[in-house]
Amino acid sequence: MSALVRMRLAGFLRTGRALAPVLAGLLTLGVLYGGGRARPAEAYGVSAVVLFPVLAWQAKILLDVEPDVQRRLTRVLVGPTRDQAAGLLAAMVAGVGTVLVALGFPWLVGGVTMPGPGDLPLATVLALGLWAHLLALLPAVAWGALASRALTRTAGYGVAVLAVGVVGTLALGLRGAVAPWLVPPVLATARALAGSLPAGTALLLSGWALAWAGVALTGYAWWRRTRP
Numbered sequence: 001m002s003a004l005v006r007m008r009l010a011g012f013l014r015t016g017r018a019l020a021p022v023l024a025g026l027l028t029l030g031v032l033y034g035g036g037r038a039r040p041a042e043a044y045g046v047s048a049v050v051l052f053p054v055l056a057w058q059a060k061i062l063l064d065v066e067p068d069v070q071r072r073l074t075r076v077l078v079g080p081t082r083d084q085a086a087g088l089l090a091a092m093v094a095g096v097g098t099v100l101v102a103l104g105f106p107w108l109v110g111g112v113t114m115p116g117p118g119d120l121p122l123a124t125v126l127a128l129g130l131w132a133h134l135l136a137l138l139p140a141v142a143w144g145a146l147a148s149r150a151l152t153r154t155a156g157y158g159v160a161v162l163a164v165g166v167v168g169t170l171a172l173g174l175r176g177a178v179a180p181w182l183v184p185p186v187l188a189t190a191r192a193l194a195g196s197l198p199a200g201t202a203l204l205l206s207g208w209a210l211a212w213a214g215v216a217l218t219g220y221a222w223w224r225r226t227r228p
Helices: 001-014 020-031 040-065 066-077 080-109 122-146 154-171 186-194 199-228
Strands: none
Touching: 001 040, 001 080, 020 040, 020 080, 020 186, 040 080, 040 122, 066 199, 080 122, 080 199, 122 154, 122 186, 122 199, 154 186, 154 199, 186 199
């Protein structure tokens, strides 16, 4: 399993495919933090929202790097379950790298205020930021997998699936939306971090994100079995 993960990450890096989402993420963060300083927890919530499409796109690119023939051979040699798990794990590892950059970026460019008296400690703020980004990362990887070439077959369909997922997540995540449970709680998490965050709300949002990603990944696994 670890060899498959390393192989996919190596292909992602050596082919230069990693450059586009990295540059897109840095540009997005630069625009986000270029307008002045904000409270760290609130800024991290917004950062997770704007990085959601980048993380989903990054996952799709990584899963699309492997040629179709090689993917089929790998599937035969190690089995479909290990093949799919290795791809998803590699996408998660790449996404964690992007998340870590997002956590440190605002402090490097002065885009957030330092915690003062009465504010949350820095360690707590960083933990909340990591939590918010991970809640965006897992659904983003799931949606990137659903948009991957192994399922959609063509670049056009893949982009369409990715765009529908991102736009739907933002549209249905707005306050007062008709069916917010159809999408991961990316915007809901940002709103929670903009105010107080009770422990019950954090647990609810975490369960919501995990349940949504679980359903999406189950659909991905089923669809992969029907499309060799």
